[in-house]
Amino acid sequence: MSAITHTAIPEAQAAGELPPYSHELAWPGHLAPFKVVDDGTQGDPYEHYAWMRENAPVLRAHSPASDVWFISRFDDVRKAMRAPKIFSSQVVDPVPLTFLTLFDAPNHTRLRQVVAQAFTPKAIARFEGRVRENAHKYLDAMIAKGGGDAVEDFAIPLSMSTISALLDVPAADFEKMKFWSDETFSYFGRLARNAPGTGTDEQSTFEFFAYLKETMERLYREENDSVGGHIARMWKDGLLSEKEAKELCAFVFVAGHDTTTILLANAFRIYSEQPGLLARIRETPADADAFVEELARFRGTVQRASRITTEEVEVAGVTIPKGAIVRLLPAAANHDDAKYPDGGRFDIDRDASGHLGFGHGVHSCLGSPLARLETRVTVELLAEKLGSIKLDPNKPITYVRGNNLTNSGPETLHVELETSNG
Numbered sequence: 001m002s003a004i005t006h007t008a009i010p011e012a013q014a015a016g017e018l019p020p021y022s023h024e025l026a027w028p029g030h031l032a033p034f035k036v037v038d039d040g041t042q043g044d045p046y047e048h049y050a051w052m053r054e055n056a057p058v059l060r061a062h063s064p065a066s067d068v069w070f071i072s073r074f075d076d077v078r079k080a081m082r083a084p085k086i087f088s089s090q091v092v093d094p095v096p097l098t099f100l101t102l103f104d105a106p107n108h109t110r111l112r113q114v115v116a117q118a119f120t121p122k123a124i125a126r127f128e129g130r131v132r133e134n135a136h137k138y139l140d141a142m143i144a145k146g147g148g149d150a151v152e153d154f155a156i157p158l159s160m161s162t163i164s165a166l167l168d169v170p171a172a173d174f175e176k177m178k179f180w181s182d183e184t185f186s187y188f189g190r191l192a193r194n195a196p197g198t199g200t201d202e203q204s205t206f207e208f209f210a211y212l213k214e215t216m217e218r219l220y221r222e223e224n225d226s227v228g229g230h231i232a233r234m235w236k237d238g239l240l241s242e243k244e245a246k247e248l249c250a251f252v253f254v255a256g257h258d259t260t261t262i263l264l265a266n267a268f269r270i271y272s273e274q275p276g277l278l279a280r281i282r283e284t285p286a287d288a289d290a291f292v293e294e295l296a297r298f299r300g301t302v303q304r305a306s307r308i309t310t311e312e313v314e315v316a317g318v319t320i321p322k323g324a325i326v327r328l329l330p331a332a333a334n335h336d337d338a339k340y341p342d343g344g345r346f347d348i349d350r351d352a353s354g355h356l357g358f359g360h361g362v363h364s365c366l367g368s369p370l371a372r373l374e375t376r377v378t379v380e381l382l383a384e385k386l387g388s389i390k391l392d393p394n395k396p397i398t399y400v401r402g403n404n405l406t407n408s409g410p411e412t413l414h415v416e417l418e419t420s421n422g
Contacts, residue, residue, distance in 0.1 A: 019056075025055070031051060058070070058316050086311060095107075099251045100251060100366065114234055115366065125373070135374075147415050167256075187201035209247065216246070255366075259302060259407055260374050263375050269391070281383035297356075300355070307327075392415060392416055399411055
């Protein structure tokens with residue numbers, strides 16, 4: 001048995017028994033027991049996480065398919081992310097889709113290398129001008145109206161226009177591309193995470209794949225130097241199958257905008273909660289980098305990273321059996337006071353280094369340079385143009401819900417905006 005920590009095994013565990021289920025624990029009255037699939041109570045899950053870190057750092061939850069084990073403390077999550085041979089990412093075998101998060105080495109290494117060169121900081125820097133131009137356009141439209149939905153009016157169009165440019169996949173019809181992207185993410189969750197799905201996600205996903213195939217055919221003919229063109233050449237040269245090429249392109253598109261959308265919306269939220277930061281970033285734009293890192297720690301997008309144990313393993317005194325489905329909780333880990341004192345507070349002056357907001361280890365986020373760029377540009381621009389960001393009191397935040405909550409954050413975030421000169 002592998003041991004991730006050296007905490008003493010509780011008596012129940014020593015007797016060979018499994019710990020109680022989440023719904024059998026004495027949760028505080030205002031918190032519903034933590035579940036595998038969200039029922040609407042886990043959209044803003046940080047109170048759940050705090051209770052879990054303190055009372056059930058390895059939490060067993062029931063689902064119709066299998067038990068699921070949630071790990072919430074920083075050291076435990078980080079160690080598990082660094083132990084891919086024990087905590088395998090290949091939770092479904094054979095792997096149904098060419099999504100990097102579903103593979104272990106050697107296939108993960110091979111596929112990651114296909115797109116890695118496009119996501120270096122140097123390569124991403126070429127897109128800053130376009131990101132800034134689009135961010136100005138979307139924010140100016142919101143300012144003209146006195147505000148709006150930071151998700152629908154700013155974060156989605158900015159993140160989708162950016163990833164579309166990177167892949168050179170036309171996204172003139174944002175609604176259609178967003179629908180396909182959401183349906184593909186749902187289909188992925190249903191195949192790989194025992195999520196419920198939408199009923200139409202398979203058909204929509206294959207329509208998306210067909211569209212991407214046509215696009216890659218065009219990019220290949222044009223000898224296009226975008227990421228999409230690179231994937232197309234790998235396919236035509238026989239280094240990727242057609243299936244791999246279509247699905248890898250879809251993965252880059254979905255992963256490249258979905259996570260960033262939530263991070264961008266959360267930047268608006270932080271400014272509404274700490275209005276003094278607008279003047280600070282306006283006066284000292286270099287502090288935007290610290291804002292971005294603390295934002296990724298404090299309200300990062302990825303809530304759950306799925307793994308399966310290849311052998312029996314002990315974590316925080318709890319023995320997790322071989323073949324167990326595990327969800328690592330990086331967002332919970334990032335609030336762990338043992339790593340970040342007063343971790344439930346956004347503090348731009350804190351040392352946020354080492355946070356898990358963009359993952360860790362071999363599966364660290366490939367697109368993190370792009371997400372950081374888009375978020376930094378947004379943080380700078382909001383400070384440059386605005387004197388006040390307030391949440392709309394008549395339209396409370398709604399959260400992404402249901403499915404399996406790999407990503408979680410605002411689904412709508414309505415704000416009222418005032419320019420810095422009134």
